[in-house]
Amino acid sequence: MPPQDRSAGRTEESDGKALSTPPVRQVLSASVYENIKAMVMDHEIAPGARVGIDALSRTLGVSPTPVREALARLEADGLVVKRSLSGYRATELLTRRGLEELFEMRLLLEPRATALAATNATEEQLDAIERIMEEMRTLPGPTGRYADYRDFAALDQRFHDAIAAASHRPLLADAVERLHSHLHVFRLTSAKVAEDPTLAEHERVVRAILRRKSDRAAEAMTEHLTLSLQRQLRHESAS
Incomplete structure (x- = not known):
């Protein structure tokens, strides 16, 4: 009987461990990211407050590494900022002027992307x-704490990003994607109504895209963004 190649067995075993490690680490990293994001969204970490890596590590019971990875992702989301010598801080809430400028940019980009999507989207993209x-x-609309509407907010972002991607203009799609960062914070403070109008506004956009009506699609997106801004400004005035 030929001797067993034990080194091969060890290689397979070690390879197996190597393959199983990244998913475990990815799950931990994603969990830490969501936990810290919820703290920022619910203002448990106050706007403008310092975000301590060591303190978060102790609170979440993890090493500093996944906390650093999570903060890097949150920086890309626009929810924290990193400053030299002072570390990370939660992003300040947008001022009324900042909110208006953000929607001004969206109104310049997204109606055009939506019109192009009505013309250029593939059948697979329309299905998506x-x-x-x-x-x-x-899902319930944007009411309550972040944990209650997290999935709705994620789908809302995917909706706008999917339309922009269907424009088949990569630079335009990238610009649209980068404009969502601060909106999630404002979702927490938006008016809490029994029937949120977002879905009905989205449906008008989708109907126009499916019918390949580029002008109507752009109008529907303009209407949605304009009404969304008005809702935010009403809340800002009332608070």
């Missing part, structure tokens, strides 16, 4: 946009 809408219909 419809699936996002179907998922959104099953």
